[in-house]
Amino acid sequence: MTSVPEVTEAPSREGAGRRLSSFLHRHPRLRLSLLLSGPVGWLVIAYLGSLAVLLVAAFWRLDPFTSEIVHEYGIDNFRTLWERDVYRTIAFRTIGIAAAVTITDALLAFPIAYYMAKVASRRTRRILVVAILMPLWASYLVKVYAWRIILQENGVLNWALDPIGLTGPGFGNVATWLVFSYLWLPFMILPIYAGLERIPDSLLEASSDLGGRAGRTFLRVVLPLAFPAVVAGSIFTFSLTLGDYITPQIVSSTQFIGNVVYINVGVANNLPLAAAFATVPIAVMVLYLLGARRAGAFDEL
Amino acid sequence: MIESPLARWLLRGATALTLTFIYLPLALICLYAFNSGRSLAWPIPGLSLRWFGRAFENTGVRDALWMTTKAAALATLLALVLGTLASLAVARYRFFGRETISFLVILPIALPGIVTGMALNATYNTTGIDLGLFTIVVGHATFCIVVVYNNVVARLRRTQQSLEEASADLGADTWQTFRLVTFPQLRSALLAGALLAFALSFDEVIVTTFTAGSDQTLPIWILANLSRPNQLPIVNVVAVFVILLSTIPVYVASRLAGESAGNRATGVAGGAR
Numbered sequence: 001m002t003s004v005p006e007v008t009e010a011p012s013r014e015g016a017g018r019r020l021s022s023f024l025h026r027h028p029r030l031r032l033s034l035l036l037s038g039p040v041g042w043l044v045i046a047y048l049g050s051l052a053v054l055l056v057a058a059f060w061r062l063d064p065f066t067s068e069i070v071h072e073y074g075i076d077n078f079r080t081l082w083e084r085d086v087y088r089t090i091a092f093r094t095i096g097i098a099a100a101v102t103i104t105d106a107l108l109a110f111p112i113a114y115y116m117a118k119v120a121s122r123r124t125r126r127i128l129v130v131a132i133l134m135p136l137w138a139s140y141l142v143k144v145y146a147w148r149i150i151l152q153e154n155g156v157l158n159w160a161l162d163p164i165g166l167t168g169p170g171f172g173n174v175a176t177w178l179v180f181s182y183l184w185l186p187f188m189i190l191p192i193y194a195g196l197e198r199i200p201d202s203l204l205e206a207s208s209d210l211g212g213r214a215g216r217t218f219l220r221v222v223l224p225l226a227f228p229a230v231v232a233g234s235i236f237t238f239s240l241t242l243g244d245y246i247t248p249q250i251v252s253s254t255q256f257i258g259n260v261v262y263i264n265v266g267v268a269n270n271l272p273l274a275a276a277f278a279t280v281p282i283a284v285m286v287l288y289l290l291g292a293r294r295a296g297a298f299d300e301l
Numbered sequence: 302m303i304e305s306p307l308a309r310w311l312l313r314g315a316t317a318l319t320l321t322f323i324y325l326p327l328a329l330i331c332l333y334a335f336n337s338g339r340s341l342a343w344p345i346p347g348l349s350l351r352w353f354g355r356a357f358e359n360t361g362v363r364d365a366l367w368m369t370t371k372a373a374a375l376a377t378l379l380a381l382v383l384g385t386l387a388s389l390a391v392a393r394y395r396f397f398g399r400e401t402i403s404f405l406v407i408l409p410i411a412l413p414g415i416v417t418g419m420a421l422n423a424t425y426n427t428t429g430i431d432l433g434l435f436t437i438v439v440g441h442a443t444f445c446i447v448v449v450y451n452n453v454v455a456r457l458r459r460t461q462q463s464l465e466e467a468s469a470d471l472g473a474d475t476w477q478t479f480r481l482v483t484f485p486q487l488r489s490a491l492l493a494g495a496l497l498a499f500a501l502s503f504d505e506v507i508v509t510t511f512t513a514g515s516d517q518t519l520p521i522w523i524l525a526n527l528s529r530p531n532q533l534p535i536v537n538v539v540a541v542f543v544i545l546l547s548t549i550p551v552y553v554a555s556r557l558a559g560e561s562a563g564n565r566a567t568g569v570a571g572g573a574r
Contacts, residue, residue, distance in 0.1 A: 021474030039387035050420035111315035137551040138506035143541040146326035154342040243413015
């Protein structure tokens with residue numbers, strides 16, 4: 001088939017543009033490739049390409065005398081990370097606090113999400129969604145800074161606890177756990193709310209008609225149906241905690257995986273070691289995502 | 302339904318407590334911006350506007366603000382173009398690897414920020430690209446694509462393809478159809494996506510620390526000045542400014558996109574970084 005007859009038939013008002021347009025119209029695959037080339041090109045080159053460089057760099061090494069990066073492949077970096085107690089402690093601390101934050105947020109998020117989905121009126125519900133959404137977007141750094149002011153020695157928390165003879169946790173692991181739980185709470189509330197909203201009220205009524213008390217209905221009907229949504233929320237709380245290094249830096253003096261990575265990139269200039277350590281959160285997240293997919297959490301995202 | 306009156310009151314109480322927990326720190330930082338004293342000790346001695354004047358005179362703040370605005374605007378523009386193209390492809394065509402495109406778009410915010418930052422930094426280092434505005438924009442655009450994409454895809458799924466087919470049947474070319482039929486339907490979704498992308502870029506800090514070099518965006522300026530006690534009163538003012546500039550677009554966007562977009566977890570996921 002040639003395009004000649006159609007070109008002569010088409011109104012010649014816009015000439016070449018018109019011809020290009022009808023050519024594209026007859027070739028949907030070409031249209032699709034043109035649409036995709038920009039975004040896919042960008043993401044593959046700028047992003048996947050960078051991830052590939054990162055993974056490759058993890059197997060390079062640093063010459064101990066010249067501090068130059070040697071492009072030879074080996075697993076020395078991973079051996080260093082595994083054998084040095086300090087790195088192992090940091091990895092376990094990071095993963096442990098990420099898990100603690102996830103559990104805390106799930107417990108805190110459930111009541112408010114349930115209230116939003118099943119008790120509140122439509123109007124209240126809409127207001128509450130915006131009320132949860134707005135602080136989620138409010139500057140991350142400012143929120144951490146606000147907690148630094150709250151937790152400091154002469155801050156508002158110690159001032160409030162002083163009359164009852166208590167003091168706040170100060171800066172450290174407890175502060176890190178508290179601030180992370182605060183930061184990622186909206187990420188847990190929103191998926192659980194969306195998940196609970198999808199449970200038809202008739203199911204809950206059926207359960208109570210069949211003699212299930214509130215507690216039993218909650219345990220046997222609501223919780224199993226809402227579980228994938230909780231896992232969906234936990235992807236955010238877990239991943240965001242694993243990859244963070246600013247919060248530990250501001251409200252604690254202990255280090256996270258991110259701190260070691262940042263120091264090795266910026267100060268120590270040991271890109272290979274940093275890249276090797278950065279693969280730890282990637283590996284943990286891949287395992288976590290595989291587990292989450294089994295739990296059916298991807299439909300809730 | 303199944304909740305007893307007592308359970309309802311308990312849930313209401315828990316909701317009120319959770320909201321207080323979420324908003325109290327933000328309210329406190331706003332109060333500190335009006336602190337008449339210099340120290341951060343609580344209680345503050347009184348209220349005044351004097352740090353606002355100081356903040357606006359501060360050249361470091363002004364340069365950083367200009368830098369952030371430029372970076373956010375450019376990243377938003379790139380994300381708008383790339384996100385719209387990707388969403389048109391995914392929503393309007395059936396092809397092999399369609400699911401992979403969605404995954405690829407979401408990946409930059411699904412992986413920890415430090416991985417994205419570190420990966421970009423390793424690439425710039427290896428290829429010898431100097432860090433600056435360009436590298437900041439590349440990083441921000443990469444993770445902003447997803448918010449535009451999510452908003453536009455959601456809208457395209459709700460609008461009918463038959464309208465576009467009708468337009469083509471009536472003799473409109475591809476470009477006319479896009480301009481006169483598709484675009485007007487997408488307008489508010491595009492605006493919502495753009496506002497969210499801007500807000501996301503405006504206060505991103507983790508990826509930026511790896512890609513900014515010696516250039517300072519506003520969040521980087523805040524981070525650098527947290528360790529300088531005599532700058533903290535100005536940091537408080539800048540903090541309020543950043544809160545307002547990142548939440549107002551979100552409020553407007555949530556109105557534009559409608560309730561359904563606000564509920565989707567991935568639509569809001571980038572917010573933390």
